[in-house]
Amino acid sequence: MKKLLTLLFLTSIVLQAQTNYSIDTTYTPKSVYKKELKNHPFISLVQPKHYTNVLEKKEITYTKIKDRELHLDAYCTKANRKNPAIVIIHGGGWKSGNKSQMETFAQEMASKGFSSFTIEYRLSLEAKYPAAILDVKKAIQFIKTNAKKFNVDTTKIAILGYSSGGQMAALIGSTNNNSLFENKNTKATANVQAIVDIDGILAFKHPESKEGTVAALWLGGTYDEKPEIWEQASALSHTDNNTPPTLFINSSIDRFHAGRDDMIAILNKNGIYSEVKTIPNSPHSFWFLNPWFDETVTYTAQFLNKIFK
Template sequence: MRKVFFSIVLISNIVFAQSNLHIDTSYTIKSTYNKLIKKYPFITIPQEKHNGDVAEIKDLIYQQRKDRALHLDAFYYKKKKLNPAIIMIHGGGWRSGNKSQMHALAKEFAAKGYSCFAIEYRLSLEAKYPEGVYDVKNAIKFVKDNARKFNVDTNKIVVLGCSSGGQMATLIGTTNENQGFEEASFKSKSTSKVNAIIDIDGVLAFKHPESSEGEMASFWLGGSYTEKPENWKNASALSHTDKNTPPVLFINSSIDRFHAGRDDMITILSENKIYNEIKTIPDSPHSFWFFEPWFTETVKYTTQFLDTIFK
């Protein structure tokens, strides 16, 4: 009886802790639509499609921390036993947004033969850099550990992110098997290594002539560049790009600051004969992936890239 009581108290404390998290809800699909509709009156929000060939499992716990659980949503193609997997990281300036914002893309990719995972990670109001990076890497390990359940080919793991999620995706992909970016306490038989990166309008370098990162980045990185220069450097994928970086697809808006450091990164990739592509969508705003007609373009560019590297 005492054991049961202890379990109830423990679960209650976790629920209480999670319910008291301060959540920034400023970045949503709807709020972004309201900002953009006057300038882009033709945009529409794509409807999430149901497909009988796609299995959906939401709010799976991939890590139970002492004070809270971390979840992911899985969407996977049921007709094949070995699908490439896409780990999906939402944007929101490392402070806002949530995993549901990746559902429309995840369902679209899953219907085309992929296993997709929209990841919850700790945002800057809860945890500073590099904790959120640890979270996504732990989610990758969880997916690999449960590959058979989700029809995943563990040799074809893709990390995809949008905006700040794109920054995180490229950092995760360029720090494959770098123990400095792993949470040692997370127990897994798998590694967080990925085989491809898709960066959708995420910066590659925080301190760079093309970058204008400021308050949001400073808050996540634990201080301004003057206060925390090592974090600003280490959190930049450009600092880690080398011969071991996997193939990369950059899908960009027409706003230059959201791909700061990209061209320098491409120089390194090309020197090392690492496959890479750039797709720039003309006259598009940041957060273009939320809306048609750019949603369909994003899906097309992503699947064409993955067909090329995984064929």
């Protein structure tokens, strides 16, 4: 026991030395399961699957910031053809979570013919907004630059996220060609052709929104302190005729789609296709759990097949 404690202590020192920032591990599929089990005793955790037609490549460095490497995991069909791609952003309140939490979804979508990528990005305890947005945009550019390696059709890329990742996905998709967020050190753009926002807010300051300290930590201050940043970080502020077709998959909890209906009104005005799929009686973070996981996969695949094919 003494040796084990010593090993754990030394490991924590090594991790701290490697990262030089705090890591929040509170948001996990298991923590979601434990939280929701009392109200939904029929649920179970979704388990990873390994498909024979899917090639998995993990811990690929897509960018380096000083001594900090950022990685992505790739899940690609083995068939030698160009496929639509899905760039997947995990949730966790911009503070917690990691790319491995999206492995099961990526495996499932890859088995259906989509080259799928789960992305590591800098969280709020390491770097404030817009660092995470720029990170994911760099990942998109990396995927495009290496499209042949990953069997990717660069004209068919979707950005998808869950919860805070959904907020980020909507912002990334609604800022195609926006000079504020563009990484100019590569010929490839970070533009995407579809958005899938799964229970992510569209506006930080909105009658339906209840964002507070967690958002303020990421955005570098409260709304009273940084009103322009709260507005800039909201996809609703950027939605226009350049925003791609968008799918919203939501729980029935209104606060997790704050601004959605206003965004849809703008999309409709510009003739841009959108869909809303609401999963009744589901908790937030339903995507980690059966029976809602398969429904989430089905809605996503149907939408992207319609948009891309």
